[in-house]
Amino acid sequence: MSSQPEELQAxxxxxxxxxxxxxxxxxSLPPGLNEDTIHALSARKEEPEWMTEWRLAAYRHWLTMxxxxxxxIKLRPIDFQAISYYAAPKNKPKSLDEVDPKLLETYDKLGxxxxxxxxxxxxxxxxxxxxxxxxxxxxxxxAKVGVIFCSMSEAVREHGELVRxxxxxxxxxxxxxxxxxxxxxxSDGSFVFIPKxxxxxxxxxxYFRINAGHTGQFERTLIIAEEDAVVSYLEGCTAxxxxxxxxxxxxxxxxxxxxxxxxxxxxxxxxxxxxxxxxGIYNFVTKxxxxxxxxxxxxxxxxxxxxxxxWKYPSCVLRGDRSVGEFHSVALTHHYxxxxxxxxxxxxxxxxxxxxxxxxxxxxxxxxxxxxLVKVEKGAEGARNHTRCDSILIGKQCGSHTFPYMEIKxxxxxxxxxxxxxxxxxxxxxxxxxxxxxxxxxxxxxVDGFCKQVFRELPMEFAVEAKKLLEVSLEGAIG
Amino acid sequence: xxxxxxxxxxxxxxxxxxxxxxxxxPGEVHAIMxxxxxxxxxxxxxxxxxxxxxxxxxxxxxxxxxxxxxxxxARAAAGVFLAFQYPVEIPGxxxxxxxxxxxxxxHKVRGEQELDSMQFLKLVREKVxxxxxxxxxxxxxxxxxxxGGEKKRNEVLQMALLEPRLAILDETDSGLDIDALKQVAAxxxxxxxxxxxxxxxxxxxxxxxxxxxxxxxxxxxxxxxESGDAQLARELEAHGYAWVRERESAEASA
Ligand SMILES: Nc1ncnc2c1ncn2[C@@H]1O[C@H](COP(=O)(O)OP(=O)(O)OP(=O)(O)O)[C@@H](O)[C@H]1O
Ligand SMILES: [Mg+2]
Numbered sequence: 062m063s064s065q066p067e068e069l070q071a072x073x074x075x076x077x078x079x080x081x082x083x084x085x086x087x088x089s090l091p092p093g094l095n096e097d098t099i100h101a102l103s104a105r106k107e108e109p110e111w112m113t114e115w116r117l118a119a120y121r122h123w124l125t126m127x128x129x130x131x132x133x134i135k136l137r138p139i140d141f142q143a144i145s146y147y148a149a150p151k152n153k154p155k156s157l158d159e160v161d162p163k164l165l166e167t168y169d170k171l172g173x174x175x176x177x178x179x180x181x182x183x184x185x186x187x188x189x190x191x192x193x194x195x196x197x198x199x200x201x202x203x204a205k206v207g208v209i210f211c212s213m214s215e216a217v218r219e220h221g222e223l224v225r226x227x228x229x230x231x232x233x234x235x236x237x238x239x240x241x242x243x244x245x246x247x248s249d250g251s252f253v254f255i256p257k258x259x260x261x262x263x264x265x266x267x268y269f270r271i272n273a274g275h276t277g278q279f280e281r282t283l284i285i286a287e288e289d290a291v292v293s294y295l296e297g298c299t300a301x302x303x304x305x306x307x308x309x310x311x312x313x314x315x316x317x318x319x320x321x322x323x324x325x326x327x328x329x330x331x332x333x334x335x336x337x338x339x340x341g342i343y344n345f346v347t348k349x350x351x352x353x354x355x356x357x358x359x360x361x362x363x364x365x366x367x368x369x370x371x372w373k374y375p376s377c378v379l380r381g382d383r384s385v386g387e388f389h390s391v392a393l394t395h396h397y398x399x400x401x402x403x404x405x406x407x408x409x410x411x412x413x414x415x416x417x418x419x420x421x422x423x424x425x426x427x428x429x430x431x432x433x434l435v436k437v438e439k440g441a442e443g444a445r446n447h448t449r450c451d452s453i454l455i456g457k458q459c460g461s462h463t464f465p466y467m468e469i470k471x472x473x474x475x476x477x478x479x480x481x482x483x484x485x486x487x488x489x490x491x492x493x494x495x496x497x498x499x500x501x502x503x504x505x506x507x508v509d510g511f512c513k514q515v516f517r518e519l520p521m522e523f524a525v526e527a528k529k530l531l532e533v534s535l536e537g538a539i540g
Numbered sequence: 541x542x543x544x545x546x547x548x549x550x551x552x553x554x555x556x557x558x559x560x561x562x563x564x565x566p567g568e569v570h571a572i573m574x575x576x577x578x579x580x581x582x583x584x585x586x587x588x589x590x591x592x593x594x595x596x597x598x599x600x601x602x603x604x605x606x607x608x609x610x611x612x613x614a615r616a617a618a619g620v621f622l623a624f625q626y627p628v629e630i631p632g633x634x635x636x637x638x639x640x641x642x643x644x645x646x647h648k649v650r651g652e653q654e655l656d657s658m659q660f661l662k663l664v665r666e667k668v669x670x671x672x673x674x675x676x677x678x679x680x681x682x683x684x685x686x687x688g689g690e691k692k693r694n695e696v697l698q699m700a701l702l703e704p705r706l707a708i709l710d711e712t713d714s715g716l717d718i719d720a721l722k723q724v725a726a727x728x729x730x731x732x733x734x735x736x737x738x739x740x741x742x743x744x745x746x747x748x749x750x751x752x753x754x755x756x757x758x759x760x761x762x763x764x765x766e767s768g769d770a771q772l773a774r775e776l777e778a779h780g781y782a783w784v785r786e787r788e789s790a791e792a793s794a
Contacts, residue, residue: 486628487591487592488628489628489630491588491590491591491612491628492624492627492628492630493630493638493642494589494611494612494613494616495588495589495590495612495613495615495616495621495622496616496638496642496645496646496698496702497613497616497617497642497643497645497646497649497702498613498641498642498645499613499645500613502641502645506630506633506638506641507630507633509632509633510630510631510632510633510681510682511631511632512632513632513633513681514632
């Protein structure tokens with residue numbers, strides 16, 4: 062019988078549906094990084110001087126830093142001089158009607174139609190192609206209620222004051238090696254501003270696509286929810302299949318003022334490399350939200366199936382009293398993928414609450430680590446945290462690790478941690494199969510059940526997409 | 541329909557079935573009784589294709605086909621159903637979703653129309669009602685946190701939905717209260733049909749008062765050591781398995 066655990070590893074083949082390349086003329090900077098690169102980049106983006114200075118300050122700081130060395134990640138050295146820091150489709154569109162049909166086609170193929178006819182109902186989309194945003198939909202409708210949703214480049218030009226006020230206020234330029242690099246060379250990303258008292262009338266989403274070879278993508282996203290504002294935002298990502306590793310180093314900052322609520326969901330499907338571990342995206346991301354106001358709330362939900370290496374800890378700084386931070390994560394690794402992901406919850410305000418649910422799925426020869434920090438500062442009277450980490454192993458050659466860290470400086474804090482590691486049991490497999498369900502479908506079914514708690518947090522349409530993504534990613538996990 | 545001849549099966553180095561033969565014709569109900577550890581569940585598992593068992597000798601044909609060379613899911617599609625002695629929990633997987641996935645997987649293999657969620661819901665609600673089950677169990681995860689009796693009823697619900705040609709019930713009666721026992725028996729009886737057969741594994745005569753078998757077999761030490769009609773079950777209830785063993789040795793010395 063073929064479901065013997067020893068044989069689960071056989072015949073690993075995986076379909077990566079987003080692996081195609083769009084043949085389009087690009088305007089790019091030659092590889093290399095120095096102050097001239099930053100001046101050139103800033104000029105290309107027609108940025109105000111303060112922005113250029115801000116970048117240069119970050120760059121100078123970055124030069125003093127060293128690339129971190131992580132225990133559970135095997136990484137080929139990155140040559141930062143071999144990367145091009147800017148690539149953009151040559152013909153810059155003024156409006157959606159002018160967007161190159163090849164680009165529209167690309168997003169169609171990826172399941173994110175941009176043109177008016179086929180747009181996703183109830184969702185506004187910002188499409189970022191290599192270093193620039195190529196289109197943002199539903200802008201007028203959003204503008205009516207005062208919501209600003211545009212590319213970061215545009216925000217720097219058009220909403221300079223807001224950007225200047227909040228950029229780097231959650232993730233400072235020198236926060237860490239990759240955040241500093243991003244601050245120096247960030248290309249594009251989304252800017253969202255929800256004014257006081259506004260409940261954003263639709264889901265906002267950004268779709269990131271790396272197309273050009275030898276290019277890094279340094280996305281920068283900033284979301285601000287003023288008092289009582291509510292917003293739900295989703296990002297999706299893909300890249301072509303290439304033999305070399307490409308770097309994606311993003312910074313995302315969220316600011317929630319009094320009673321505001323931000324829900325940030327990610328479905329990450331960067332090219333993970335092939336079954337021999339060749340190629341794939343290096344995904345080094347700094348995501349942090351600050352519950353700046355009392356009674357505010359930030360929820361991170363992520364479904365991570367892509368990238369050769371993922372290093373990512375969406376975090377919440379719970380500054381406001383009674384503020385709430387949540388982190389719900391599904392991270393799936395297969396073949397030679399390595400993921401080191403988790404969260405940091407920093408309790409500063411009184412009666413702050415945080416909740417962490419992490420589900421790790423490892424298959425093939427992959428390594429999947431959860432790393433989480435719960436920090437309770439002295440003044441955080443009555444802080445509470447509940448952490449639950451479950452991992453499931455498919456086969457015998459993969460690894461799953463849990464690294465919970467706690468720093469508790471207030472004796473009234475209640476911090477709970479639960480962790481489980483399991484395998485898809487032979488009993489469960491046989492039970493499904495004896496009912497007529499094939500091995501592959503049984504694995505998806507069981508994994509889907511394992512992730513239910515997290516999928517529930519995703520907006521409906523994306524929950525369906527996330528589920529499909531897991532199915533595709535697990536193809537061939539059972540031989 | 542089902543023909544088992546001289547079946548030997550082992551798990552690891554341990555031989556459990558030691559030359560078991562049994563023939564089941566369409567429409568028949570066979571009860572299998574026997575002491576703990578005799579190999580009853582093993583028989584059910586081998587028939588359903590559970591990985592880990594090695595058949596060393598003998599054959600099993602189902603509708604003239606070699607059953608042993610089919611994957612478990614193919615056996616299910618061919619009409620073999622095993623109600624587990626210990627049903628398995630699948631956390632987070634909605635029971636209704638699971639049932640539909642199973643039914644549609646079988647339909648697909650057989651080239652039959654798959655049911656959409658509305659059609660399926662209608663069907664499953666009817667079956668739940670007929671089973672006297674609480675519909676709430678449909679919205680829970682598969683067997684997760686179900687009581688022992690609820691798990692058993694869920695197995696019978698699956699059987700009623702999947703409408704197998706050969707249903708193997710492994711101690712489906714154990715853990716049931718009296719009312720549930722009657723309902724489960726009624727569920728089985730409702731499915732009795734000229735083209736469908738049952739292998740009912742049980743320790744208790746009581747079940748056989750409700751599901752009256754055509755044949756009763758005693759399985760001991762990996763073999764069928766005694767076969768008879770419903771009367772045999774009553775005698776077993778009165779005398780215990782020692783009585784069978786004595787009769788056996790008496791026959792042997794005669
Ligand atoms: N995985 C296994 N490894 C080793 N021995 C096993 C395994 N599974 C079953 N056995 C042994 O095989 C024998 C038959 O088991 P089986 O479950 O078929 O008995 P049974 O007749 O169903 O008993 P019961 O009436 O208690 O359910 C027992 O001695 C049991 O311990
Ligand atoms: Mg048994």
